Amino acid sequence: MMTANCLCGAVHITIAAKPDFIFDCNCSLCRKTGAAWGYFKPESVSAKGETIGYARSDKALAAVDVHSCTACGATTHWVRTDEFRNQHQVNDMVGVNMRLFDPDQLDGVPVQFPDGKNWMGEGAFDFRREGLTIGVDARW
Template sequence: MTGGCHCGAVTVTLSRRPEYVNLCDCSLCAKSGGAWGYFCSAEVSVEGETANYRRADYEKPAVEMHFCRTCGTTTHWTLTEYHDGDRVGVNMRIFEPSELSGIEARTLDGRNWFGETAAAYRRPVGCLGSDVFL
């Protein structure tokens, strides 16, 4: 599946649909408009030039956000050197809603989660649809 930013300068191609999408409400995700599907780096191909941002309110930020240099659409994040693993978060809002139909949506309580414990969810898990996802 392939999605992209608003102006079309950046495209992201995935080798599969995500198992679920996290709708995180932490300050960074809420303000970037992210709805995250998680993948190994080998499952994600990004074409086009992106800019990046690391949150300044954490000494060792976990992720680096990537966005289109032209239109500003958040496309994905990558882990920083402060965290081990092979994980990429892709903003599933850059894909057509019809491609995401039926994928489980989880509302992550990111405002009250700091990574030391298992993530908590605010609302019951549901399926993505235009009324929930967009």
């Protein structure tokens, strides 16, 4: 079990284990929130503290509500929007901003760099550079 908190300490995120990988995406949402995402089953994530959610308005169906601390503004996690869950009958994952965790806690986790900026929303996306493994290839 691992716990991290936002910059001011008001929000605590607990995950059951390290993620299988981290996506450091360059799409506008990821870039502008400053997040790099680990993906988890909803039951393996606990968020404590006051957050505010934001769902994109530039998409026909926003898939996620991105949550940030109401005090310091740090991006903490995302959950599926009600509309997405209802339309797809799925609540399959939660994204956690892995930048909240100390890199020493993430030793051995692969980081991938998807090219979300140029992805059209259908099918597989390309990667903008080769991945790395935290602590093995580099300090992330």
